[in-house]
Amino acid sequence: MNLRDLQYIIAVAETRHFGKAAARCFVSQPTLSGQIKKLEEELGVAIFERSNRSVEITPVGHTILEHARLIIEQADVIQQLARAQQDPLxxxxxxxxxxxxxxxxxxxxxxxxxxxxxxxxxxxxxxxxxxxxxxxxxxxxxxxxxxxxxxxxxxxxxxxxxxxxxxxxxxxxxxxxxxxxxxxxxxxxxxxxxxxxxxxxxxxxxxxxxxxxxxxxxxxxxxxxxxxxxxxxxxxxxxxxxxxxxxxxxxxxxxxxxxxxxxxxxxxxxxxxxxxxxxxxxxxxxxxxxxxxxxxxxxxxxxxxxxxxxxxxx
CATH class of the missing domain: 3.40.190.290 (D-Maltodextrin-Binding Protein; domain 2)
Structure with missing residues (x-):
């Protein structure tokens, strides 16, 4: 699991569409889909429920996404703290x-x-x-x-x-x-x-x-x-x-x-x-x-x- 994987699942959750999420993340749809599938296999749970017409977030997926957003924000905090040493504004x-x-x-x-x-x-x-x-x-x-x-x-x-x-x-x-x-x-x-x-x-x-x-x-x-x-x-x-x-x-x-x-x-x-x-x-x-x-x-x-x-x- 890495920050990129978390960014992928957040993008899918916000767009409810793998193609749009891939475009937002500047990767191909197969790349994004494959990484999310690997993450789900690593965790042993399904984050998304997929069908031909929609992408829905599973109950455990909602909890995972809450933590993913916090982790991404804290990663941003580290970057911002580093920038703040140069210019806090x-x-x-x-x-x-x-x-x-x-x-x-x-x-x-x-x-x-x-x-x-x-x-x-x-x-x-x-x-x-x-x-x-x-x-x-x-x-x-x-x-x-x-x-x-x-x-x-x-x-x-x-x-x-x-x-x-x-x-x-x-x-x-x-x-x-x-x-x-x-x-x-x-x-x-x-x-x-x-x-x-x-x-x-x-x-x-x-x-x-x-x-x-x-x-x-x-x-x-x-x-x-x-x-x-x-x-x-x-x-x-x-x-x-x-x-x-x-x-x-x-x-x-x-x-x-x-x-x-x-x-x-x-x-x-x-x-x-x-x-x-x-x-x-x-x-x-x-x-x-x-x-x-x-x-x-x-x-x-x-x-x-x-x-x-x-x-x-x-």
Whole structure:
């Protein structure tokens, strides 16, 4: 058994296809299949259940793969520790970010990060919270920028900033003539929501007490896959929605017929954090990223400087 064999079985587990796994590992399919077969014979168990149509992981295979990922990560740790002796902020940093944050935060920090840490290469992916957490556990990314609390004894976080919610609505909306907008006002109006899986959709429902009536009303079936689409619907007069503060700088705020107002009541915000595995060895790189983010935030959000939140007890 060697690291290459473990990389092969991880690739097959993630692609569920021997040909795609071989392409990912830059070897021929017969080579990859043969090595995995030898490994299974050496262990005396089947890691995969093969058929003409699918590749499934056996129960013992799932356990073997958990250990294989840990071993590969620890091998990466050895390489990273060696590189760190030369430059602790060199090499790739794989960061995931949620779609309601990434388009607005990344343009603020990418150039400063490159200027301050030219040897640090940010590898960015944009996915929803559950997917990012799964990828963290599978060691596919190093950290995730999230806007929801995470209670997981394997993960910890660095709080970055509190981001208020703003209410976006058409100029002809009744809110246009109100001096203040209260939580009760939101409770009594229908809001456009993002599709399920977006943390902003759940945050909107929690803030506005929408759980009991999320499947009711004219807008119940009108959900968008992105914040940009949601704002297009608002601009077309289909309703109102909540917008995170960083998105206020977008092009939609001018000439779109949309009015945006900050909500000034308790709880009308979300906390953005860097979430990472407790075992991740390059904490200094994450701290450097946090410093760059803090230094380049607009005044629409409130920085939260602090130490990492320790993992939750099991």
């Amino acid at each position: 060199a090499g790739p940093l794989r960061i995931g970010a949620i779609p309601t944050l990434s388009p607005y935060l990344m343009p603020l920090i990418l150039r400063p990060l490159k200027t301050q840490h030219p040897q640090l290469r940010l590898v960015l992916s944009e996915e929803m919270t559950d997917t990012l957490l799964a990828r963290l556990h599978h060691h596919e990314i190093d950290a995730a920028l999230l806007a929801t609390p995470v209670e997981d004894h394997d993960l910890e976080s660095i709080a970055l900033f509190d981001e208020p919610f703003w209410l976006a609505y058409p100029r002809e909306h009744p809110f246009y003539n109100q001096d203040e907008i209260s939580r009760e006002d939101l409770d009594n109006t229908e809001l456009l929501l993002l599709s399920e899986g977006h943390c902003l959709a759940q945050q909107t429902m929690d803030l506005c007490n929408l759980k009991a009536r999320k499947d009711q009303g004219e807008m119940a079936d009108l959900r968008a896959a992105s914040l940009e689409t949601l704002l297009q619907l608002v601009g077309a007069g289909f309703g109102s929605t909540l917008v995170p503060a960083l998105a206020i700088g977008g092009s939609w705020t001018s000439g779109s017929g949309i009015v945006a107002r900050k909500l000034d009541f308790a709880g009308a915000s979300r906390r953005v954090s860097i979430v990472f595995r407790h075992s991740y060895p390059r904490r200094q790189a994450l701290e450097a990223l946090a410093e760059v983010i803090w230094a380049h935030l607009p005044n629409t959000v409130t920085p939260v400087h602090g130490t990492a939140t320790p993992p939750q007890p099991a």
